[in-house]
Amino acid sequence: MSVPSPKIDRPTVLIVDDEPANVQVLGEALTGQCDVRFTTRADDAVMLAARFNVDLILLDLVMPDRSGFDVLAALKADPACRDTPVIIVTAMSDLLDEEAGLSAGAVDYITKPFNPSIVRARVRTHVELKRQRDQLAALADLDGLTGIANRRRFDQQLDLRWRQAARSQGRLALVIADVDHFKQYNDYFGHGPGDQCLRAVAEALRSAVRRADDLVARYGGEEFALILGTDELERQLSGLLRAVATLALPHPRSTSGDIVSLSLGAIEVAPTSGRGPDHGLSAADALLYAAKNEGRNRGVCRLLDGSEARIVNPGEPNDDHTY
Numbered sequence: 001m002s003v004p005s006p007k008i009d010r011p012t013v014l015i016v017d018d019e020p021a022n023v024q025v026l027g028e029a030l031t032g033q034c035d036v037r038f039t040t041r042a043d044d045a046v047m048l049a050a051r052f053n054v055d056l057i058l059l060d061l062v063m064p065d066r067s068g069f070d071v072l073a074a075l076k077a078d079p080a081c082r083d084t085p086v087i088i089v090t091a092m093s094d095l096l097d098e099e100a101g102l103s104a105g106a107v108d109y110i111t112k113p114f115n116p117s118i119v120r121a122r123v124r125t126h127v128e129l130k131r132q133r134d135q136l137a138a139l140a141d142l143d144g145l146t147g148i149a150n151r152r153r154f155d156q157q158l159d160l161r162w163r164q165a166a167r168s169q170g171r172l173a174l175v176i177a178d179v180d181h182f183k184q185y186n187d188y189f190g191h192g193p194g195d196q197c198l199r200a201v202a203e204a205l206r207s208a209v210r211r212a213d214d215l216v217a218r219y220g221g222e223e224f225a226l227i228l229g230t231d232e233l234e235r236q237l238s239g240l241l242r243a244v245a246t247l248a249l250p251h252p253r254s255t256s257g258d259i260v261s262l263s264l265g266a267i268e269v270a271p272t273s274g275r276g277p278d279h280g281l282s283a284a285d286a287l288l289y290a291a292k293n294e295g296r297n298r299g300v301c302r303l304l305d306g307s308e309a310r311i312v313n314p315g316e317p318n319d320d321h322t323y
């Protein structure tokens with residue numbers, strides 16, 4: 001199973017401290033271990049943390065334009081850096097400040113004057129913990145059988161992209177696809193080959209999508225769900241059907257062909273804030289049922305203008321290499 005790998009290069013650490021001398025000493029302590037970014041302006045901390053996708057933040061508490069506690073609250077409120085560990089570095093040795101910092105979400109606390117090797121060790125520990133958390137989070141988003149995104153991931157992404165598209169007046173395409181007569185495939189070959197079939201279909205669908213932010217997910221059982229761009233949607237859908245046909249997996253119990261095939265329903269949508277993603281999903285689902293009723297091994301797609309397109313499986317790749 002492939003797991004999206006977290007950054008394996010050197011971690012990036014952001015130092016936020018109004019005193020250039022402190023920035024310099026901290027930066028020198030981390031030289032060779034981390035890529036160091038810094039700012040002496042507290043107001044820039046959130047923007048820089050998000051822009052450089054930093055792995056850890058060393059945050060001063062006493063700064064003229066904004067307190068470290070304010071910066072910490074702003075970091076925790078921003079989805080882009082909410083999970084980035086923050087170590088407070090400050091001259092304030094008051095235990096109450098330490099408690100306040102930790103309860104506001106800092107992972108650790110270093111008091112000045114600091115020992116460079118302790119700074120290095122603590123940074124290393126928290127970067128490693130962050131990477132382990134990221135790895136677990138990535139695993140929680142994957143379907144255990146096929147290694148593609150799972151339903152949880154799909155639902156999260158759909159919600160996010162639906163709202164983005166509603167804001168930017170963008171469009172997206174939703175696809176629900178079903179392996180034809182999969183129960184009969186399992187009954188005939190057994191569950192082991194049934195699992196192999198689902199893995200092969202998942203890989204075929206994943207290889208058939210073109211854009212980096214296209215999403216292919218296992219929605220449950222033999223059902224897959226996709227979020228695609230809307231350009232040349234019918235050709236994209238043909239490509240999905242063909243990708244599965246190209247596997248040429250024999251299916252002696254299918255009444256819609258002699259190999260494993262797919263039925264799919266697809267809808268082009270221009271999300272609005274008034275209607276949620278469930279609306280798009282149930283429309284795609286209804287179109288999937290139309291495709292099944294019309295004989296399976298095909299797709300039915302509703303475009304934004306309300307017109308419906310029938311997509312017949314183009315079969316094995318031919319000479320034109322369009323797909």
Ligand SMILES: [Mg+2]
Nearest residue numbers: 018060062063
């Ligand atoms: Mg300061």
